[in-house]
Amino acid sequence: MLTANELVGKVLLVGITAVNKNQQVIETGQVAGTVMAIDKNVIAILGGAKNDIYTIPADLASVHKAQSGEYYLHSTGEVIVDPDYFTIWTVTIDDKERMALYEKQGITLPTYH
DSSP: OOOHHHHTTSEEEEEEEEEOTTOOEEEEEEEEEEEEEEOSSEEEEEETTTTEEEEEEOOGGGOEEOOSSEEEOTTTOOEEESOSEEEEEEEEOSSGGGHHHHHHTTOBOOOOO
């Protein structure tokens, strides 16, 4: 199993799909960046077009080794070459205001387009 020490300093590709209570897709987004820190609650990633810090839940079981290649981020148009790891999340929200609840829990999501 992947450890926090193995992940810090590596490039992580994150895909997030936001769905409503009926499982209809509201928005999708992706971000890639370098894992800066991990604690018991979150993985902090420095990346994105503005080099912001994003956080996702610290669930290492959801992080997988990425295959070599080019990954196109539909939300930003960036091409990420040979990321080390990837993770995919689906979050259920009633509407965009609900996203603020995730942020209060320390989870920041990529800007959606």
